[in-house]
Amino acid sequence: MPHIVFSENKQLITPSNFDGVDFNFIAKSYNNSDKPKKTEYKIGVKNQNKEFLLTLKDNNENKMIKVDKATRVTPVTIVKDALNSYSSATNAQVIFSNTNNFSQKIEPEKEYLKDIEYFVNEFQTDKEIQIEIGFGSGRHLLYQAKNNPDVQFIGLEIHTPSIEQMLKQVKILGIKNILAVNYDARLFMEFIKSNSVGKIFVHFPIPWDKKPHRRVYSTDFIYEAKRVLKYNGTLELRTDSRKYFDFCVELLTSLSSGKIEIDINKDLPISSKYEDRWKRQNKNIYDVTLYSNSIDDDIEPETDFSFDEKIDLLKTFEKLPKKSVIFDGFFFHIEDIFIIENEKNSGLIQATFGSFNRPVSKYLLIKNGDISYYQGAPIPTSSNIQAHNKMKEIFKNDNC
Ligand SMILES: C[S@@+](CC[C@H](N)C(=O)[O-])C[C@H]1O[C@@H](n2cnc3c(N)ncnc32)[C@H](O)[C@@H]1O
Structure with missing residues (x-):
């Protein structure tokens, strides 16, 4: 992670521009305001049209500046330039820096790797x-x-090296009909149109026998899978775990419609890496396939992430719960606030919220009491929307 450690520097003036980088505001942590030896600031910057925050940690002996992880942008050169500009603008006496941009490798564009925003905003087929x-x-x-060139495949995986390895093969084999996304499958289906999917394969998922709540299959998951499946489309589980198989059969047989088919040691034309491993150990392989027999309504996801009312930042923060507030399927946690000292009633609220499986870390920017999401609204998952509405409700109760 690029960062600069320095002993002394001049105070940063905001708003200002140095070397093409805008320094829009500097906000001081309220949580640590009683600990003068450990002060943290967030600096709002804009470089090459991308806005992000720098974190400045001041422990009185040394200071350190780096990018705020939740707001990181790419390519990293944009961040390094901003750090170097901060250092020059404030005449920092540098002790350590790894922000040299000369040997920066340019990441090749990954045509078949898409982020979740692409599926939210652009994906069509x-x-x-x-x-x-x-x-x-x-x-x-x-x-x-390779064998179904007329089908658009979407591969979901959360393990980055596996994604890289698969994409290398896509290139070698000249395959054009796979899009890979690094996203939790339990939350992905929300962005797919109803009745548009022919098959969903779940082959050898992690069994999570001791923590079944972490499994891909759950009641919510099979409802979403059924919604996106076409009439006669299939959701196929293949597993070596008898416990996972039994768990899924129970879930699927409690659906009010659909047909299920069960197989043991069925041969497929291709054997996956895990399948080979279990076959070498002479383990049984179980299949349970759900055939959807319904046509489902399209869903219109709610996407309104606005806040209507002004707040009094300090008053609101004092009243906000300091621990995670947990509801059925979502939560929110207000971590800290950062005060912009040269602007009235302005600053940042640092929040973590959404689903337990994939929480979002975001900042709310407060400008003269008006609230908006810094760097734009979160991804419109149902749990993010629910958490947003809850935060909005709580802010409303506490408004000035
Ligand atoms: C046991 S491996 C099986 C891999 C492959 N299907 C096979 O048969 O060789 C399970 C894979 O699921 C991925 N995985 C686990 N939980 C996931 C989730 N919630 N969403 C997407 N992928 C997940 C893991 O990273 C891992 O690569």
């Missing part, structure tokens, strides 16, 4: 969609894509 969850080495996904 006339082809049938098939989804593989937790594709691992990608053997099954690559085989399917």
Whole structure:
């Protein structure tokens, strides 16, 4: 992580511009305001049209400046330039720096790797969609894509090295119909249109026998899977874990409609890496396939992340719960606030919220009491919307 450690420097003036970098505001942590030996600031910067925060830690002996992780932007050169500009603008006496931009490698664009925003805002296809969850080495996904060129495959995986490895093969094999996304499968389906998916493959998911709540399959997941499946579309589980299999059969048989099919040691034309491993150990392989037999309504996700009322930043923070506030399926936690001392009733609220599986860390920017999300609204998952509405309600009760 690029950062600069320095002994002394001049105070940063905001708003100002230095070397093409805008320094818009500097906000001081309120949580640590009673600990003068450990002060933290967030500096709002804009470089090459991208806004982000720098974190300045001042422990009285040394100071350190780096990018705030939750607001990090790419490429990293944009961040390094901003750190170097801060250092020059404030005449910092540098002790350590790793912000040299000369040997910066330019990351090749990954045509077949998409972020979740792409699926929220842009993704469209006339082809049938098939989804593989937790594709691992990608053997099954690559085989399917190669043999079904008219199908658009989406591969979901949360393990970055597996994604890199699969994308290398996509290039070598000249495959054009896979999009990979690094996102939790339990939350992804929300962004897919109803009745648009032919098949969902879940092959050898982590069994989580001791922590079943972490499993991909849950009541919510199968409802969402059924919604996105076309009439006669299939959700296919293949597993070596008898416990996972039994758990899924129970979930699927409690649905009010649908057909299920069960197989033991069924042969498939392609064997995945994990499948090979379990076969070598002579383990049984269980399949349970759900056939959807319904046409589901389209969902219109709520996307309103606005706040209507002004707040009094300090008064509100004093009244806000300091611990996580937990509801059914979502939570929020206000971590800290940062006060912009040269602007009236302005600063940042640092919040973590949304689903327990994939919480979002974001800042709310307060300008003269008006609230907006710094760097724009969060991804419109149902848990983010619910958390937003709860925060909005609480701010409303506490407004000035
Ligand atoms: C046991 S491996 C199986 C890989 C592959 N399907 C195979 O058969 O060789 C399970 C894979 O699921 C991925 N995974 C686990 N939880 C996930 C989730 N919630 N969303 C997407 N992928 C997940 C893991 O990173 C891992 O690569």
